[in-house]
Amino acid sequence: MSILFCSDSEDPAPWRDAIAQALPGMPFRVWPDAGALEDVRYALAWRPQPGALARLPNLRAVLVLGAGVDSVLSDPALPLDLPVLRLVDAGLVEPMAAYALLAVLYFQRRAGAYLRQQAHAVWQPREQLPPARWPVGVMGLGTIGRVVAQRLAANGFPVRGWSRTPKHLDGIETFAGRERLAAFLAQSRVVVSVLPLTAQTAGILDATAFAAMPEGSYLVNIGRGDHVVDGDLLAALDSGRLAGAMLDVFREEPLPAAHPFWRHPRVVVTPHVAAPTVAADAQAQVVENIRRLERGEPPTGLVDRSRGY
C-alpha cells in the first residue's frame, strides 16, 4: 500500500515530509515513479496528468491539494465511483475575503487612476463615491463566497449575492439561477466571482454578462480563469462598459507572456495568489482524511461529482 503524489506543478517535498512524520511506514511516491500501480491506495493530486489516476486499480480516494477540483474532475478517464476529496477552508477563506476587499477598495478609491497619474506626476483628485453608493455583487455563495460577502458588508459596502441554487445570507440580498443573473449583475458596481468551475459556470462571464453590468463597473475574478471569456472581457474594457478588472486566475497559468491582459492599462494581473494554500493546514487535513479512510470513517470535503464541487 502506498501514497502517490500526482502533480507536475507542485513541490512534493513538504508533502513527503508531512506524510513520513504523520503516517510512518506509508510509502510515498511521486508520479511517474509510481512503483507497483496496484499498491497505490491514495493519490494526492493537483492538476494530475489526464489518465494517470485511471491506471491505479486499487485507488481508494483522490485527495485534491486545493479547494477547486475542476482539474481532477475534467479528466475523462477518472473512474466514476472514485471518491474525490477537496480541501475545506485550510486557511483559504480568509485570504480570499481579504483579496476581494483589497480589490474593491482599490477600484472604489481610484487607486489605479492615481497610479497611472503618478507615472506622469499628475496631481488630480478624482470623483469618489462612498462605499454606501458602491454595491458589490458576489458570485458564488459557498464557504468562500459567504465570508467574502460578509467581509465586504462589514466594511460598508452594500452586497448582493448570486448562486446557482437559492441561498440565504443574513443581511444580504441573494439571487439564484441563470434567469436572475442579469438582474443581479445590473445592480453591481463591482462583480467578485468566487464560483467553482463546472459545466454550468464555464464561460459565464461573457459579453452577455458584461452587457448587463452598469456602465463603468469592475470585475474581480478569484474563481477560475475558465469563467471568463477573455476576448469578451477585453472588448468590454475597451468599449468602456467595464472600467477595470483585477484577475488572479486565468485559462492558462502561468498567464502566457503574450496575453493582452498583461499589457492592458485597466487590468491588474496577480499570479494566482488570492488564496495561497496554507501548507500546514492543508497537510493536516490530508493526513486526517487518510486516517479516517483507513479507519472506515467518513472523510471531509467529499465532492459531489454531479455538482462538480
Added chain:
Amino acid sequence: MSILFCSDSEDPAPWRDAIAQALPGMPFRVWPDAGALEDVRYALAWRPQPGALARLPNLRAVLVLGAGVDSVLSDPALPLDLPVLRLVDAGLVEPMAAYALLAVLYFQRRAGAYLRQQAHAVWQPREQLPPARWPVGVMGLGTIGRVVAQRLAANGFPVRGWSRTPKHLDGIETFAGRERLAAFLAQSRVVVSVLPLTAQTAGILDATAFAAMPEGSYLVNIGRGDHVVDGDLLAALDSGRLAGAMLDVFREEPLPAAHPFWRHPRVVVTPHVAAPTVAADAQAQVVENIRRLERGEPPTGLVDRSRGY
C-alpha cells in the same frame, strides 16, 4: 456684519450657496474682496493668507474648513484669543479608515510587487505573511486614529497605537510620549500616521524613526506632509530599511512635479484624497456653529491652541 471666505485653493461657490440658504441676510464675501473689514464677524478659512485674519478687528471666530488647523494656527499674526473651530468628523473618519486599510492590504498582499511584475509580464508568486503576523502601528489616537485602529483590527491585523498623551483603546496596546516612540515603531510592520501637525509632531517621521522600524517595513502617511522628513524617507527606502510608502499628504501640495516621490518605484502618491471633505456635512457643521455663536452657545470643534488640535 458679514462672513468672509478666506482660501486661495477652495471654491467659495458651494459655501456661498449654503450660507445664503441657511443664513439669509448674512453677507458672504470672498477675500481679498472683503468689503468693510470691521463688518466681518466670521471667517471660513482653509490655508488663509498669513496676516489676513489679523486685519479683521471684530472677528468672533475662524471656522476652519477641515479637521487639520495647522494652516491657520501657523499664522504668526493670528490673534491669541481668537476662537478657532475645526470640522469634527464631517464624514472624514470613515474614508480615512478605509484608505488606511487599503494601504495596509496593498502592502501585505504585495500589490506593488505584482504591479511591477506585470509591467514585465512576470508571473511570480511572492511570499506573503498572514495579517496575524503583520502588526500595524497607528500614530495619533484621536477621533480619526481610534477608528483607523479599530478598522484594521476588525480585518485581522494586530494593532498598536501611539499618541502624545496616554490613551485607552479596547483590545489595542497603546504607547504614549516621545520616549516610547522607538519601542512602538520597532513592533510595527506598517506605520500609519494620522497625527495632527503641531510643534511636537513636525518632522517626527525622520531618520531616527525609520531606523527604529523593522527592516522591510512600510509607511502610510495620511496626517500631514510636514510630519515626514522627505530626504530621510527617501534614504530609508533606498537603503531597504523601508520597503514602501503610501503618501497622501506632502510638505508642498500639489506635490511639485520634480519631487522624487513621484518617480520612486516604492512610493505610491495620492493627491490628498484620503479624506475628501464631504461638502454637505461640512457646510451643515459650519452653519450650525455660526448659529450657536450667534445665540451665545458653545460651538463644536473648538481648538485647544496650546495643543494645536
